[in-house]
Amino acid sequence: MAKASRSGERAAYVCAECGWEAAKWVGRCGECQAWGSLTERGPAGLTPARPVSAPAIPIGQVPRDEARARTTGVPELDRVLGGGLVPGVVVLLAGEPGVGKSTLLLEVAAQVARVGATTLYVSGEESAAQVRLRADRCGGIHDRLFLAAETQLGALLGHVQEVRPDLLVVDSVQTISAEDVDGVPGGVTQVKEVTAALVRQAKARGISTLVVGHVTKDGSIAGPRVLEHLVDVVLQFEGERSSSLRMVRATKNRFGPVDEVGCFALTADGITAVSDPSGLFVSRHHHPVPGSCITVALEGRRPLPIEIQALVTSAADRPRRAQTGVDPGRAAMVLAVLEARARVRSSDSDVFVATVGGARLHEPAGDLAMALAVASATRGTIVPPQVVALGEIGLAGELRRVPDLRPRLMEAARLGFTVAVVPHHNDGGPGTSGPLEIPGLHVHGAPDLAAALQVVEQAGTSRAPRAPRTELPDF
Structure with missing residues (x-):
């Protein structure tokens, strides 16, 4: 039974994925068929006005420097992002297992640390020793690059408060869980709450945040669709297992183009940018051949x-x-x-x-x-x-x-x-x-x-x- 409001009206339940409404709670959305996505919403018109956090100002008086992109040290990734990482930006990087997402983000974290910025890499899938081994192989050791292995959101935010990084890398959002939220790590409710907390933290402190996301077997990003709406940039990391070539393309970008592609080569020593991939898809024949x-x-x-x-x-x-x-x-x-x-x-x-x-x-x-x-x-x-x-x-x-x-x-x-x-x-x-x-x-x-x-x-x-x-x- 749906709860009755004080005014006698029935509260509505709304799907967080597609906005479908129901008079009572059901486990599955009748429109998009998502499980556990219905949340209770009270009758409209009862939200009181509250003090504002900052007064509204003319758009021409908003300072530009607060949204100026800073380079990641990886030119091909800067090309896709539109020049680099904007302070407070939240980037979701998704790709198939083994394509090289963690290797790429570790390279970005090391490059950002080399230019004097503090970087925090939080791994929920590997231990700190395992990440250190990859950093040794890729040359990603630096004093300003901090490493933590955590799966609890509270502990992650504690590391952020202690380190005060300029760049935060979370690998991956599906492995982090919020203690006061129901559901298992990687579930719809957990992923939504963890991502929302990371976005709030990034905007409040001006921290550029890179988040790794899993994909389903059909290649789409795992988790609720609202995950892509919460973040500022969505990047797809693609590549064939039989080839060392990797491509990063943006499907959503609030600060740059969505039609750029970055090319990388995954090797035993890490991942390197391929600035001129023109010769990768053309064979070399000693003599011209038919076909x-x-x-x-x-x-x-x-x-x-x-x-x-x-x-x-x-x-x-x-x-x-x-x-x-x-x-x-x-x-x-x-x-x-x-x-x-x-x-x-x-x-x-x-x-x-x-x-x-x-x-x-x-x-x-x-x-x-x-x-x-x-x-x-x-x-x-x-x-x-x-x-x-x-x-x-x-x-x-x-x-x-x-x-x-x-x-x-x-x-x-x-x-x-x-x-x-x-x-x-x-x-x-x-x-x-x-x-x-x-x-x-x-x-x-x-x-x-x-x-x-x-x-x-x-x-x-x-x-x-x-x-x-x-x-x-x-x-």
């Missing part, structure tokens, strides 16, 4: 060249289709368009398509490079190594516009490519008109897939293309 083509993908705002390889062989029984690093649906569509619009037959053959270096190509801008690689493997021809291809393929075989084409082509020119095949009606970016001019790069616009195949054949006969540059009209 290979380069495209330029955007990871956040960073253009990365990615090599797509294809292998087409005769099928023994039933033709197989295998893809690695590309979307299976788009790969099947590209094969169908190749056969229907460009007369490149592969329906009776085994087709294997893969990216180099464990790269994941999610955007449709890589369709053209995939099609050229498959056509090259089918015909036994070679896509010239100086050619880069960008374009989305439609079901009619037409090439569609690619967003942010200019930075992609500028990166290709920087890496030494001399020929670019792009959609005919692609523009050079906002505010541009006329032909797309990239120094050192001959840009060819093709209206459809068949025309793109012809451009590549012409580029293979001579290193300097015979056809003049195609004008790319403004969007």
